Structure formats: structure tokens, C-alpha cells
Amino acid sequence: MEAEQPGTSSGSSVSVNIDNDLADEDFLLNDEAAEIARLQLPEENQQPQEKLDPQEEDERIAKIDFRCSACDMHELVHYFGRQPPFALGIKYREDTFVMRDPFQPPPSRWQSKPEFYVAMGANCSSCSKVVCKDAACSFYYTRTVCLPCGKAELKDWPVEAQARLRKQIAALDGDKDK
Ligand SMILES: [Zn+2]
Ligand SMILES: [Zn+2]
Known part of the structure; x- marks a missing residue:
């Protein structure tokens, strides 16, 4: 030109x-x-x-406050409950804080593929404090418990659950020594 x-x-x-x-x-x-x-x-x-219609776009904004009572990790998440609509076919046994993968582009509307998502944590089934999935904060065996509750209840659990929590605690203690 x-x-x-x-x-x-x-x-x-x-x-x-x-x-x-x-x-x-x-x-x-x-x-x-x-x-x-x-x-x-x-x-x-x-x-x-x-x-994205406005409603759908709104669903992509994380608005639910998630704060781990043990390590103080704080995130805004998208969903709290058992069946996140964006994680097709997933049903948790307990109400769970779930975050959509922030690095994934919005899926097409006609696409029925599940999105990537991250289960962030849940309420302790004993004291109902919110705890994250970190091994230092919670233990999961059919339900989530915070570590203090886990240690207190350990003796009443099935042997397998006891062994797993003992192993988890031992691994944490090992990390501290390094
Ligand atoms: Zn935590
Ligand atoms: Zn607890």
C-alpha cells in the first residue's frame, strides 16, 4: 500500500x-x-x-469464602456441596469446597466434558471447622476430620484408618525434622 x-x-x-x-x-x-x-x-x-449468558458467566466467578482453620489458607471457591455442576459425574460423600481450574478456558456450551476442578477442603466431621486437604490440616477416611479431632478419635477407628493416620502424622513429623 x-x-x-x-x-x-x-x-x-x-x-x-x-x-x-x-x-x-x-x-x-x-x-x-x-x-x-x-x-x-x-x-x-x-x-x-x-x-456465556450473564448467569453462566456469573457461575465462573468464585464467591464462596474458603479459609482453612488450621493453616489459614484463604481462597475464593466456586462451589460448596456434594455435586458440583461443572464436575460432571462427581458426587462427594460430604459437602466439599470446590474451585474451578482458573487456568482452563471456559468450555463451549455444547461440550459435556467435565472441567478441571480442585477440591479445596471440607468441614471437619467432628468439630465442623473448615479444613483444607493438606496433610498437615486434615485426614480423610470416608469423611474429613481435622488433625486434632483425628488424633483424639484415632483409637475408635478401624485399624486401617488408624494405620493411615499414624502414617500421615509420621510423615509430617519427618518433614519437620528436615
Ligand atoms: Zn490447611
Ligand atoms: Zn475437628
């Missing part, structure tokens, strides 16, 4: 004999470019709205 010459601007009503053809062509090209821009702009603006 030719560089724009001052004086051949299409807005000028004075016709310049020699440059007239060039000016016309220049004007045409500019007009065409403007036309394409006009056609493309609304389309680009509409696309995100077509993919």
Missing part, C-alpha cells in the same frame, strides 16, 4: 489533475478497510456474549 501523501487526502474538494487517479484509489482502499473494520467489530463484540 502506498504511503499517504499530504495533499491527496480524500476530504479535499479541490481536484488535482495528475494525482486524481491515485487519490481515488487511495480513497477506495481506505474505504474498503473501514468497511471491513465495520463488519468485524460488532462480530467480535458479540462473540463472548454468545458463549
Whole structure:
């Protein structure tokens, strides 16, 4: 494309004999470019709205406060309950704080693939404090317990659960020594 010459601007009503053809062509090209821009702009603006209606978009905003009572980890999560609608086929045995994968683009509406998601934590089934999934904060065996409750209740549990919690605590103590 030719560089724009001052004086051949299409807005000028004075016709310049020699440059007239060039000016016309220049004007045409500019007009065409403007036309394409006009056609493309609304389309680009509409696309995100077509993919996500306001309600769906709202679901993508994490609003539920999750704070682990043991390590103080704080996150906003998307869901608290047993069956997150975005994790198809998943049903937890207890109410669980679930976060959608923040790095995954929104799935297409017609796509029935489950999204990636992260179970962040749950309430301790004994004292109902919120705890995260970190080994230092909670233990899971058919239900979530915080570690203090776990240690207190340990003796009443099935042998397998006792062994697993003892192993978890031993691993944590090992980490501290390093
Ligand atoms: Zn924690
Ligand atoms: Zn507890």
C-alpha cells in the first residue's frame, strides 16, 4: 500500500489533475478497510456474549469464602456441596469446597466434558471447622476430620484408618525434622 501523501487526502474538494487517479484509489482502499473494520467489530463484540449468558458467566466467578482453620489458607471457591455442576459425574460423600481450574478456558456450551476442578477442603466431621486437604490440616477416611479431632478419635477407628493416620502424622513429623 502506498504511503499517504499530504495533499491527496480524500476530504479535499479541490481536484488535482495528475494525482486524481491515485487519490481515488487511495480513497477506495481506505474505504474498503473501514468497511471491513465495520463488519468485524460488532462480530467480535458479540462473540463472548454468545458463549456465556450473564448467569453462566456469573457461575465462573468464585464467591464462596474458603479459609482453612488450621493453616489459614484463604481462597475464593466456586462451589460448596456434594455435586458440583461443572464436575460432571462427581458426587462427594460430604459437602466439599470446590474451585474451578482458573487456568482452563471456559468450555463451549455444547461440550459435556467435565472441567478441571480442585477440591479445596471440607468441614471437619467432628468439630465442623473448615479444613483444607493438606496433610498437615486434615485426614480423610470416608469423611474429613481435622488433625486434632483425628488424633483424639484415632483409637475408635478401624485399624486401617488408624494405620493411615499414624502414617500421615509420621510423615509430617519427618518433614519437620528436615
Ligand atoms: Zn490447611
Ligand atoms: Zn475437628
